[in-house]
Structure formats: structure tokens, C-alpha cells
Amino acid sequence: MTEQAKVPEIRFAGFTDPWEQRKASEVFQIVDDRGHPTLPVLSATQNQGMIYRDDSGRYIGHDESNEIGYKRVLPGDFVVHLRSFQGGFAHSQYEGITSPAYTVFRAKEPTSHSDRFWKHWFMSEHFIAGLSTVTYGIRDGRSISVDEFMNTFLAFPAVEEQAAISRLFDYLDDLITLHQRKYDKLVVFKKSMLEKMFPKDGESVPEIRFAGFTDPWEQRKLGELTESYSGGTPAAGESEFYGGSIPFIRSAEIAAESTELFLTEKGYESSSARMVKPGDVLYALYGATSGEVAVSRQKGAINQAILAILPRDDCDARYITAWLRKQKGYIVTTYLQGGQGNLSGVIVKNLEVSIPSLPEQQKIGFMLSHLDSLITLHQRKLELLQNIKKSLLDKMFA
Numbered sequence: 001m002t003e004q005a006k007v008p009e010i011r012f013a014g015f016t017d018p019w020e021q022r023k024a025s026e027v028f029q030i031v032d033d034r035g036h037p038t039l040p041v042l043s044a045t046q047n048q049g050m051i052y053r054d055d056s057g058r059y060i061g062h063d064e065s066n067e068i069g070y071k072r073v074l075p076g077d078f079v080v081h082l083r084s085f086q087g088g089f090a091h092s093q094y095e096g097i098t099s100p101a102y103t104v105f106r107a108k109e110p111t112s113h114s115d116r117f118w119k120h121w122f123m124s125e126h127f128i129a130g131l132s133t134v135t136y137g138i139r140d141g142r143s144i145s146v147d148e149f150m151n152t153f154l155a156f157p158a159v160e161e162q163a164a165i166s167r168l169f170d171y172l173d174d175l176i177t178l179h180q181r182k183y184d185k186l187v188v189f190k191k192s193m194l195e196k197m198f199p200k201d202g203e204s205v206p207e208i209r210f211a212g213f214t215d216p217w218e219q220r221k222l223g224e225l226t227e228s229y230s231g232g233t234p235a236a237g238e239s240e241f242y243g244g245s246i247p248f249i250r251s252a253e254i255a256a257e258s259t260e261l262f263l264t265e266k267g268y269e270s271s272s273a274r275m276v277k278p279g280d281v282l283y284a285l286y287g288a289t290s291g292e293v294a295v296s297r298q299k300g301a302i303n304q305a306i307l308a309i310l311p312r313d314d315c316d317a318r319y320i321t322a323w324l325r326k327q328k329g330y331i332v333t334t335y336l337q338g339g340q341g342n343l344s345g346v347i348v349k350n351l352e353v354s355i356p357s358l359p360e361q362q363k364i365g366f367m368l369s370h371l372d373s374l375i376t377l378h379q380r381k382l383e384l385l386q387n388i389k390k391s392l393l394d395k396m397f398a
Helices: 064-069 115-122 125-134 146-150 159-196 265-270 317-326 328-335 345-349 358-396
Strands: 020-023 028-031 042-045 049-052 071-073 078-080 096-098 103-107 153-156 218-221 226-230 242-249 261-263 274-276 281-284 293-295 300-302 306-311 352-355
Touching: 028 146, 042 096, 049 096, 071 103, 078 115, 103 115, 115 159, 125 358, 159 317, 159 358, 226 345, 242 265, 261 265, 281 317, 293 317, 306 317, 306 345, 317 328, 317 352, 317 358
Parallel strands: 242 300
Antiparallel strands: 020 153, 028 103, 042 049, 071 096, 078 103, 218 352, 226 306, 242 261, 274 300, 281 293, 281 306
16 A cells, blocks of 8 residues: 655656655565575675675674575665664675675565665665664664564655666765765875974984975974963853953864854953964863864954964964974873863973974975865865755655
8 A cells, every 4th residue: 555755845857746655565575595605795884885794894703604594685685784773774785695683675676666765765864863763672782673664654756766866865975985085095194294294202303304404403492482371261141241242262262263252342351361363373271172273263362271372483383283283192191191181381381392494394384284274175075065965865855
């Protein structure tokens, strides 16, 4: 028995028929095909679906003699696995065999359905959230009650519209994967550059450096190279101190373009808050953000949890930012006992800095700052694409 479902909020031109609504048991069938031990073994993953076990990067001990009882999986099948409540149902692009503890199902009429349409729907946040009504067990042992799932109603269009929708989401997934890879490569490259463009302990030159620079680096205290100060906070609860036009920068906002709070002139003058400008180095002293550093992107007032660091004429702001970022692990471990407590201006001023000539500082600072910009660009593109995909999933599925 079928019912007519609502049409989605947006859809491709040329498709006007209402979507069908049927029980999952009318659309899918459970298959239990065993006795294929020569096929490759597949592993279930949350984000990649079914993959070859040898490609999983994990060693999974098993008795090969048991593989006669493993279930066969065909391209286009779905597998209900132990963490299925978190990642939808694992879609397979491959033929292989999988654990007999899993449930394998496929469309009853494959030519009437696009498995990739269902793959995107089963991976959507909306669908996963709905699985709470058909899960059992606790923690990592939770799984899907297949019988209850088969009694739920699913809405879907004709196969031609399914194919159009799946092509769109395949394209978005390809773009997301592309930017994720670029982002990951840039993060790894930057980490390598941070290690190789600064001298190792006990050495006076780095492993790699820009052409034309051969002089050994110096060891200087940060307080010799910079001036610094922290700010303060106007009394809380005084309405006349807040809601003005002066951005009030807190430690979680040192890299931000805007702030949540604004001070009035009276609030600023009533406290020890201090002004900073774009280009100043901001260093977080307190709490969970201790050791974080950024070049300010706005003019505003800072509180006591931030140290403003202003390089002198022989010191480059972007270089100091990169050096402090590289040293974060050491600083946190040495002065915060693994993250507990606060830093202070005195501690930061007494840090020993490895430093080359100003022109070499500027080249290093520019390069690492450029890498940061590229990383941020791909991160924003990733977030944009992920948000577009989420929005379309909400609007293109009835």
C-alpha cells in the first residue's frame, strides 16, 4: 500500500510529481548470502561506507576459516553495522563479504531506485536523528533495530529524480573531499615548515632557510624585542559600561574580525582595559585558550586575559606570532603543568627567542602567514560546502 507524500521544498526543474511514501520493507529486502570465502573482506566505516579491510589501516585479527559464514555484499548494498546509529547505513561500492553480525539489505527493485540517492539520505543528519526511535543498546554497543526500521515510512521520488539528486550530492561530496585534502596537506606542510625553519635546540641555524641568508641566529629574550601590556574589565552588571562602540576583545576572540561585547567610553575609562590596533600581536594568558596567539584584525580594547605584544624596530610581528605558535606546546607543558593555571606577562617576556635578522624574519613571517591564509581559505570553503550540503539535504528530501 502506498501513500502520497509531500513534495520537497526545492527540486530540479521538470520534476513535479509528488513523492511516494512506502514502508522500508516494501522498498528494501534483507539478504543473507553466504559461502563466498574467496571474496575480499569489507569493513564498515561511518564516513566512507564499506571499504576493503586491507585499506582500513587497522589490523583486525580474524580466523579465515570463519569467512565461509561471512555475508556477501554487492555494489549498491547497505550494511547495518554496530555504529550505524551514528553514521547512517554503510553504503558499499564494492563486492565482498562482511561480518555475519551485520545486516545487509538492498532495493527490491534496483532499476527503480538509485542506491546513491539512498546513500545520501541515510547519511543525512535528519535521517540519523530519526534513528533514535529505532536504536537499542547503550554507548558504542547501540545499533539499529532492523525490524523496526523496516516498519518505518520512507519518502522518495521516481528514479530519474533520485539520480539527479544523487548527482548533485556526489558533486558536492567531491568538492568537499578536494578541499579537505588541500586543507590537510597544507596543515601538514605548515607543521613541517615550523619544524624546519627554526633552529633545533642547541643549534644556531635552521634546517632550511631562504637563499641569501647565512648568518647564525641569536638568542634574545622576548622582552628585549617587544613592548607588552595587558588590559582589564569594566565592572560587570554596570549597564552604562557596556553596549557602546568600542569592541571588547576577549581571549577567544584574538583572531576574530568582530567581538560579541562592546564598551562605552565610560566603561573603557573606568577600567584598566587597553586599546590595540590591527597588526598587534595578541597572546592569550588565561584558561583554556592559554598560549594561543594571533595578529589582531581589529581595533579594540583587551581585558586582563590578553597580553598585547608590540615588536620593536628589529622584530617582525608575524615572525613572533609564528615562533610563539610553534612554542605553544613547550610553554604550556613548562608553565601550566599540562594546561592548569595561567600564564603571565613576566613569563612571556622572559621567553628565550631564536631570532635571525629582520629581513629573514619578514620572509619567514610572510610565508607562514600566507600558509595560514590558505589554510583558513580552505577551511571556510569546507564549512561553506558542508553547510550548503546540509541545507540542500533538508530542502530536497521530502
